[in-house]
Amino acid sequence: MSAIVEAKLIPAPREISTEPRRSDKVFRAIVTGGGLSSLVILGLIAIFLGFRGFEVLRQEGLGFITNADWSITTDDAGNVTESHFGLAAMLVGTILCSLIAVTIAVPISVCSALFLNFYAPSWLKKILVTVIDMMAAFPSILFGIWGFLVLMPSAEYWAKLLNRYLGFIPIFDVNPYVFTRSPFIAGIVLAIMIIPIITSVTREIFAQAPLDRIQAAYALGATRWAMIKAVVIPHGRSGVIGGAMLGLGRAMGETVAVFTVLNIVFQVNWHMLLGAGGNIASLIILKFGEASPYEIKALMAAGLVLFLLTLIVNALADLIVKSTGKSGR
Amino acid sequence: MSTVVVVKPTKPWAVTPKDRIHGAILFIGAIAATYLFVAMTPMKGKLAYFAIFFIFYMAFTSSFQLYFRGSASAKDALVNSIVAIGAAVTVLPILSILWTVIQKGLPGISLGLFTRDMALATPTDPLSNGGLLHAITGTITLVSLALIMSMPIGILTALYLTEIKGSLTKPIRFLVQAMSGVPSIVAGLFILSAVLYPITKGYSAFMGALALTILMIPTIARTSEEVLNLIPNDLREAGTALGGTQWRTVAMIVLPAARSGLITAMILGIARIAGETAPILLLTGGGDRVNPNAFSGPIGSLPYYVWKSFNAGSPEAITRAWAGLLVLLALVLILFISARLIGSKKVGKK
Numbered sequence: 169m170s171a172i173v174e175a176k177l178i179p180a181p182r183e184i185s186t187e188p189r190r191s192d193k194v195f196r197a198i199v200t201g202g203g204l205s206s207l208v209i210l211g212l213i214a215i216f217l218g219f220r221g222f223e224v225l226r227q228e229g230l231g232f233i234t235n236a237d238w239s240i241t242t243d244d245a246g247n248v249t250e251s252h253f254g255l256a257a258m259l260v261g262t263i264l265c266s267l268i269a270v271t272i273a274v275p276i277s278v279c280s281a282l283f284l285n286f287y288a289p290s291w292l293k294k295i296l297v298t299v300i301d302m303m304a305a306f307p308s309i310l311f312g313i314w315g316f317l318v319l320m321p322s323a324e325y326w327a328k329l330l331n332r333y334l335g336f337i338p339i340f341d342v343n344p345y346v347f348t349r350s351p352f353i354a355g356i357v358l359a360i361m362i363i364p365i366i367t368s369v370t371r372e373i374f375a376q377a378p379l380d381r382i383q384a385a386y387a388l389g390a391t392r393w394a395m396i397k398a399v400v401i402p403h404g405r406s407g408v409i410g411g412a413m414l415g416l417g418r419a420m421g422e423t424v425a426v427f428t429v430l431n432i433v434f435q436v437n438w439h440m441l442l443g444a445g446g447n448i449a450s451l452i453i454l455k456f457g458e459a460s461p462y463e464i465k466a467l468m469a470a471g472l473v474l475f476l477l478t479l480i481v482n483a484l485a486d487l488i489v490k491s492t493g494k495s496g497r
Numbered sequence: 498m499s500t501v502v503v504v505k506p507t508k509p510w511a512v513t514p515k516d517r518i519h520g521a522i523l524f525i526g527a528i529a530a531t532y533l534f535v536a537m538t539p540m541k542g543k544l545a546y547f548a549i550f551f552i553f554y555m556a557f558t559s560s561f562q563l564y565f566r567g568s569a570s571a572k573d574a575l576v577n578s579i580v581a582i583g584a585a586v587t588v589l590p591i592l593s594i595l596w597t598v599i600q601k602g603l604p605g606i607s608l609g610l611f612t613r614d615m616a617l618a619t620p621t622d623p624l625s626n627g628g629l630l631h632a633i634t635g636t637i638t639l640v641s642l643a644l645i646m647s648m649p650i651g652i653l654t655a656l657y658l659t660e661i662k663g664s665l666t667k668p669i670r671f672l673v674q675a676m677s678g679v680p681s682i683v684a685g686l687f688i689l690s691a692v693l694y695p696i697t698k699g700y701s702a703f704m705g706a707l708a709l710t711i712l713m714i715p716t717i718a719r720t721s722e723e724v725l726n727l728i729p730n731d732l733r734e735a736g737t738a739l740g741g742t743q744w745r746t747v748a749m750i751v752l753p754a755a756r757s758g759l760i761t762a763m764i765l766g767i768a769r770i771a772g773e774t775a776p777i778l779l780l781t782g783g784g785d786r787v788n789p790n791a792f793s794g795p796i797g798s799l800p801y802y803v804w805k806s807f808n809a810g811s812p813e814a815i816t817r818a819w820a821g822l823l824v825l826l827a828l829v830l831i832l833f834i835s836a837r838l839i840g841s842k843k844v845g846k847k
Contacts, residue, residue, distance in 0.1 A: 188742070188743070189742050191742055191744045191745075192742045192743045192744050194744075195742075195743060195744035195747070196661060196743070198653065199653050199656045199657050199660065199661055200657055200661060200663065200665075201653070202649065202650055202652075202653020202654055202656070202657060203653060203654050203656075203657025203658065203661070203663075203665065203669050204665070204669070205650045205653070205654060205714065206654060206669060206672040206673045206675075206676045206714065206715070206718070207668075207669065207672050209676065209711055209714070210672060210675065210676055210679075212687070212691065213679070213683065213684075213687045213711075216687055216690045216691040217683070217686060217687060217690060219690075220690040220694075275583070276583050276586050276587055277583075277587070278583070279579060279580045279582065279583020279584065279586075280580075280583045280584040280586075280587040282580045282583070283580045283581060283583060283584040284584070287577070287580055287581070287584075288584070296584065296588065298837065299588060299591055300587060300588075300591075301833075302591075302830065302833055303590075303591045305765075305768045305769065305772075305829050305830075305832075305833050306594065306772070306826070306829065307771070307772020307773070307774065307800060307822075307825055307826070307829060308772065308773075308774060308775075309772065309774045309800050309803055309804060309822070310594065310598065310772065310822050310825070310826060311594075313803070313807055313818060313819075313822065314593070314594050314597055314598075317597075317815075318593065318597050322544065360590045363587055363590075364587075367587060391569050391570060391572070391573035392573055392576075392577070393572055393573040393575075393576040393577075394569060394572075394573070396576070414678070417678045418678065420680070421678070421679070421680025421681070421682070421683065422680070423680065423681060423682040423774070423775040424774040424775055424778075424800075424804070428807070449680055449682045449775070452682050452686065452779075453682065453775065453778060453779075456778075456779060467686070468686060468689075468690050471682065471683050471686040471687075474680060474682070474683055475679065475680070475683045478678050478679065478680055478683075479675055479678070479679075481678075482674070482675050482677075482678035483671070483675055486671060486674045486675070
C-alpha cells in the first residue's frame with residue numbers, strides 16, 4: 169500500500185532530449201533561409217539574364233564575344249531586319265581599362281599599406297586609415313565627374329609626355345592624334361577608385377606578418393627595408409595578388425565613372441592613349457535609353473558576360489586572400 | 498668612500514639633434530634644387546614641382562646615407578621616401594576631390610535648393626529656379642525601402658554564419674563575398690529583366706530599391722558577422738545555462754549586446770548605396786517632381802539629378818551637378834562618420 173503512494177509522490181524522471189524545441193526549429197529554419205538568400209539571388213541573376221539573353225546568344229553564337237560591331241537595322245514598321253551584336257571591342261576595352269587601373273593602383277597601394285603599418289606614427293595611421301576608408305564610400309559618379317572636369321587636363325598632358333618619349337612602343341602609339349577620353353585616363357580614374365580597397369586588403373595581410381620574425385630581423389641588425397623584404401613581403405605576397413584581383417573585379421564592373429570619362433567606340437583598340445575605348449557596363453548605360461526590345465535582350469546577354477567575368481575574378485581573389493591569412497578578406 | 502657610477506641608459510637609435518639638422522638641410526637643399534631645376538627647364542604645374550622635389554629628396558637622402566653609413570642604410574632611406582610617396586599619392590586625390598566639390602558646389606547651394614523641385618525648371622535654367630527637394634525625398638524613399646528589405650536578410654545571413662554554423666557556413670561566406678563584387682549595373686539589369694519587364698512594366702522607387710537591396714545585403718551581412726563574432730561566447734553560454742532556447746538567447750542577449758555594431762552595419766550599408774547611380778538610371782526613371790508614391794511613377798534621386806544636370810552641359814547645369822554632388826557627399830560622409838563614432842563604442846556592453 170505505502171509503496172504505491174510513494175511511487176505516485178515521486179514523479180517519473182523527465183525525459184532528457186537533445187531535440188530542439190519547436191521555437192528553435194522555426195528559428196533555425198528562418199535563419200538558414202535568410203542565409204541561403206545570397207545563393208538564391210546570385211542564382212536568379214544568372215538564370216534571368218541568361219533567359220532574357222538566350223535568343224541573342226543563340227543567334228550570335230561565339231561571335232557575341234569575338235565580333236566587334238554593334239548595329240541594328242529596323243524597317244519602317246519598327247521590325248528588326250538585321251542585327252549584329254558583338255562584344256569584342258567592349259571586352260577588350262574592359263580588360264584594358266581595368267589592367268591599367270590595377271597596374272597603377274597596386275604599387276601605390278602596397279606602398280601606402282607599408283607606410284601605414286610600419287612607418288606612420290600611430291596618430292597619423294589612425295587619420296589615414298579613416299580617410300582611405302572614407303574614400304571607398306565616395307559615390308562613383310563623383311569620381312567620374314571629377315575625373316572628367318579636373319583630372320582630364322593633367323592626364324592628357326601626362327599621356328602626351330608618354331606618347332612623346334615612349335611612342336615607339338606599340339601600345340603608346342596614337343593615331344589619329346586624340347588624347348582626350350582615352351582608356352588611359354579612364355584607367356587612372358579607376359585606379360583612384362580601387363586604391364582604397366587594395367590598400368585595406370594589403371594592410372590587413374601585412375599586419376598579420378609574424379611579430380616574432382619582425383623582431384628577430386631587427387635584433388639581427390636589419391634596417392626597416394631589409395626587415396620588410398625578408399619578413400613582410402614573403403608573408404604577404406599572395407595577399408597582395410588577391411587584393412589586386414579584388415580591385416580588378418571592381419574596376420571591371422564600374423559603370424558611371426567610366427562612362428563619364430571614356431569615349432565609347434565600337435572598335436577593338438589596344439592603344440591605351442588613344443581617345444577611343446569601351447567597357448561592357450558603360451555600353452549598357454549608353455544603349456539602354458534608345459534600345460528596342462530585341463536590343464535590350466542583347467544588353468542582358470552583355471550583362472551576363474560581365475556578371476560571370478566579375479564573379480570568376482572575385483572568386484579567385486577570395487580564394488587567394490583566404491589562403492594567406494585566416495581573417496583576411 | 499667610493500663613488501657609485503650610475504650608467505645612464507643610452508638610446509643609440511634615437512634621433513639626435515644632429516640628425517634633425519642634417520634632415521632639415523637635405524630637405525631645404527632638395528627644395529632649392531627643385532626650384533632651380535624647374536626654373537631652368539620648360540616644365541610646368543604644381544605636380545611637376547612635387548615630382549621633381551621627391552626625386553631630388555630621394556637622391557639627396559640616399560646619397561647622404563650611402564656616404565656616411567653604407568649601402569644598406571642608403572637603400573633603407575630610398576624605400577623610406579618611396580613608401581611615403583605612395584601614401585601621399587593615395588591621399589592626394591581624396592583632398593583634390595573634397596576641395597573641388599566644396600569649391601564648385603558651394604556657389605550652387607542656397608536655401609531654395611532644399612524647398613523646390615524641378616517640375617517647372619530645366620537644368621539649364623538660372624540657379625534661382627528649381628531645386629533638389631524631389632531628389633532628396635527620392636533618395637530618402639529609395640534608401641529606406643532598400644533598408645527595410647536588406648536589413649533582415651543581411652542580419653539573418655550574419656546570424657547563420659555566427660550562430661547556426663551549419664555545414665553551409667563556408668559556401669555562404671564565399672557567396673556573400675562574391676555578391677559584394679556584383680557590379681551595380683548587373684543588379685539593375687537583373688531587376689529589369691526579372692521584375693520590371695514581366696511584372697510592373699513601369700519605373701518606380703520600389704524597383705530601384707530592389708536593386709539597391711542586392712548591393713546592400715553583402716555590406717550589412719559582413720559587417721554584422723564581424724560584430725556578432727565579437728560578442729563573447731560567455732553571454733551565449735550564460736543564456737543557455739539559464740534555460741533559454743537558442744532563439745531566446747539570440748533575440749534577448751546576443752542581438753541587444755551587438756546593437757551598436759548592427760547600427761554601424763546599417764549605416765555603412767546606407768553609405769554604400771546612397772550614391773549608387775547605375776541601377777537608378779535603369780530603374781527609377783528620374784522624375785522631376787516630388788513623388789510621394791514609392792510604388793508607381795518615376796522618382797528622382799540625388800545621383801540621377803547630378804547625372805541629368807551634368808549631361809545638360811551648360812555652366813548653370815554643371816553648377817547644379819556640383820551642388821548635388823556636395824549634398825550627396827555630405828550625406829555619405831555624415832553617415833560614414835556617425836558609423837565610425839557608433840562603431841568605436843565597445844561592443845558587448847549595453
